[in-house]
C-alpha cells in the first residue's frame with residue numbers, strides 16, 4: 001500500500017509522484033461535458049484534477065479493483081459534495097457493473113494496462129472498454145515504453161504501441177493518436193507513450 005500526496009491509499013505506485021497529470025489530461029482535449037472514466041484510478045488524482053482544475057461538468061467515473069482506493073474516493077466525494085463523481089469497485093476484465101453500453105466518452109488508463117499483459121487478460125480488458133465507449137468515444141492508454149530500464153514494471157510486462165495497436169485492431173478498434181514523447185525524463189528519453197483508440 002502506498003500513500004500518495006493526496007493521502008489516498010493505492011495498490012501499486014501512484015503516478016502522482018513522477019508523471020505530470022496536466023500533461024496527460026491536456027492530451028484528452030476535454031470539452032467539459034463528456035462522461036470520463038479514470039480506469040484503474042489508484043488514488044484517483046487524475047480524476048480529482050479533471051474535476052477540480054478542469055471544472056469538468058460531465059460524469060466522472062473512477063474504477064479500481066482495490067477496495068481502499070474506492071473507499072477513499074467515496075470519502076473525497078462525500079466531503080467535497082462532488083455530485084458528478086461515481087466510484088466503482090470492479091475488476092475491469094470481469095466487467096464494470098452499472099456502466100451502460102456505449103455510455104462513456106473518454107477512458108483514461110495510466111500505468112494500468114501492463115498488468116493485463118501479466119495476467120493474460122488483455123482481450124477481456126479491451127472487450128469491456130469497447131463495450132462502454134460510445135461511438136465517438138476514445139480510449140487513452142498511457143504506459144511505460146517497452147524498454148529494459150530499471151524504473152517501472154519488468155520488461156516482459158510492457159507492450160510497445162505496435163503491440164497494443166495490433167491487439168485493439170483485432171477487436172475492431174483503430175488507433176487515432178500516438179505520442180511517444182511523454183512522461184518522465186529518464187536517461188534513455190521519455191519514459192512513456194500515450195496511445196488512443198476509437199471504434200472503427
Ligand SMILES: C[S@@+](CC[C@H](N)C(=O)[O-])C[C@H]1O[C@@H](n2cnc3c(N)ncnc32)[C@H](O)[C@@H]1O
Pocket residue numbers: 010011012013014015016039040041042043044063064065066069090091092093109110111112115
Ligand atoms: C500502478 S497503479 C496506477 C494508478 C493510477 N492510474 C495512477 O496513474 O496513479 C495501477 C492501478 O490499477 C488497478 N488495477 C489493476 N488491475 C485492475 C483491474 N483488473 N481492474 C481494475 N483496476 C485494476 C490497481 O488496483 C492500481 O490501483
